[in-house]
Amino acid sequence: MGGRTDLEQAELTDLHVRARAAAADVAASLDLAAAAGDTLPVPGNGRTAHLWSALATVAAADLTVARVLEPHLDALAILGQAHETVEPGTxxxxxxxxxxxxxxxxxxxxxxxxxxxxxxxxxxxxxxxxxxxxxxxxxxxxxxxxxxxxxxxxxxxxxxxxxxxxxxxxxxxxxxxxxxxxGEPGWYLERPGFAWGGIGVAAVWFGGAVGVARRLRRASESRPPDQVALMHLGAVDAQLYAARCALEQAASAIDVGALTGAAGWRAALRVRDVVARTAEDVLQRAAHALGPGPLATDEEHARRVADLELYLRQWHAERDQAALGQDVLSAGSPRW
The missing domain is CATH 2.40.110.10 (Butyryl-CoA Dehydrogenase, subunit A, domain 2)
Structure with a gap:
């Protein structure tokens, strides 16, 4: 997401390779998380986009690995915000x-x-x-x-x-x-990082959707021209572009101090909605375009689809949309 240095790109490439090697292996995923926690930034330190790119990169490779990595990094960020000691371990x-x-x-x-x-x-x-x-x-x-x-x-x-x-x-x-x-009672939910961590989870959903979309693209390359398949691929590309833009804008806003308090909570609801609905659409379009074959015979794709469908239920769907609607009414005229 966004511009990155050569060192950051090399780190993402290494994470992708290691996540592929650790796919569906909890012990290997824990080792990756422990190592990544020593090098990846925390949100709000000027490199939030790189953190979320790392989460998305790992998720595009394997969602089991991402499900181990994301809370480990979130815990490190929470302890840092609380100025607490980080004990060794996962x-x-x-x-x-x-x-x-x-x-x-x-x-x-x-x-x-x-x-x-x-x-x-x-x-x-x-x-x-x-x-x-x-x-x-x-x-x-x-x-x-x-x-x-x-x-x-x-x-x-x-x-x-x-x-x-x-x-x-x-x-x-x-x-x-x-x-x-x-932290003090109530601090965990009141701190700015609570909303930022929620958007970090959306970066994982985004990466999982990218993994599904890559399977759709490979299938489109290997078959004769098919207008329906191309329609689905084009729609997926547009959706992923919109989701990526939402994540990039939120990362930039966090790093300049614009997403604290109510603004942070509102941004989390918005970005999670955009990304979650994108991921759900990618799953549906991949199912329509690919048919039952990959779900029945491609172990990696079938696992990724099942993983992403469950992971997305961390989004509270209509309840989160209702919460955002209430916020729109309470905050006055939205800046549309």
């Missing part, structure tokens, strides 16, 4: 809310402890650490947690997904697990 971010009683944090002597069940904890059984949100009274607070301690147990046998099948995202039970606070 990280996840477990901040989604699920059914039942929420995870709660209390003070036991000099330390905070977590008790309860946390849902949607990707790779909790193999990660070293995680940033976990829990309720402290009526407010949510973020905590850094060592996942190897006895008070943390990933619940087995709950992840039956066909997409991202290797990324077990089942619940985790916490029982008196020690935790270190990261």
């Amino acid at each position: 990280y996840g971010v477990f901040a989604a809310e699920g059914p039942g009683e929420p995870l709660k944090a209390t003070v036991d002597g000099w330390v905070h402890v977590l008790d309860g069940r946390k849902h949607w904890c990707s790779l909790a059984g193999v990660l070293d650490r995680a940033l976990v949100s829990a309720w402290v009274g009526e407010e949510r607070r973020l905590f850094a947690v060592d996942l190897s301690q006895p008070g943390v147990r990933a619940v087995p046998g709950t992840w039956v997904a066909r997409g991202l099948a290797a990324i077990d995202s089942g619940p985790v039970d916490f029982a008196g697990a020690s935790a270190r606070p990261v």
Whole structure:
């Protein structure tokens, strides 16, 4: 996305090669994430476009690898914003809310402890650490947690997904697990990086859609001229161009300090909508143009389609559109 230096291009090329080699392999993906976390920038430091290009590059190669890399980088960015120490190891971010009683944090002597069940904890059984949100009274607070301690147990046998099948995202039970606070209560959701991280996820969706589009283009090159296939390819190209422009504009706005507060949240809703609907259209057009063959006989394409379809459900679709509509009404006349 945007102009890049020769060194940045070389880094992206290396990431693509390594992501291809690590495809669908969680252990190799964790190694890639740990190494990339030492070199890739955080959002808002003047190189946000390069960060998102890296996420998209990895996602275009393999979405399992991207699903490991994205939260690890997000956790490093969160700890940096909070001016907290980054302990060695690989990280996840477990901040989604699920059914039942929420995870709660209390003070036991000099330390905070977590008790309860946390849902949607990707790779909790193999990660070293995680940033976990829990309720402290009526407010949510973020905590850094060592996942190897006895008070943390990933619940087995709950992840039956066909997409991202290797990324077990089942619940985790916490029982008196020690935790270190990261930021004040409410800080996690209020900080500018919350919206920026949400757009970073959209960069992964964009990369996944590019991977599907590349399969469509290869098929178009190998068959006789077909106006319907060309129509789909042209429409996909236009959609991806629009999505890329939205991501590039957001990256530039972040780096000049324009996307904080309400503006950051509004931008996240807009960009995620544009990219998610682009990805859904790419999936549909690829299905119409390619037919059942690649889904039945091309293991890489079939896995990418299933992975992307599940990944896109991190977008809340009509609910996010309604939230954006409410923001439009509340903020006054939009600058259309």
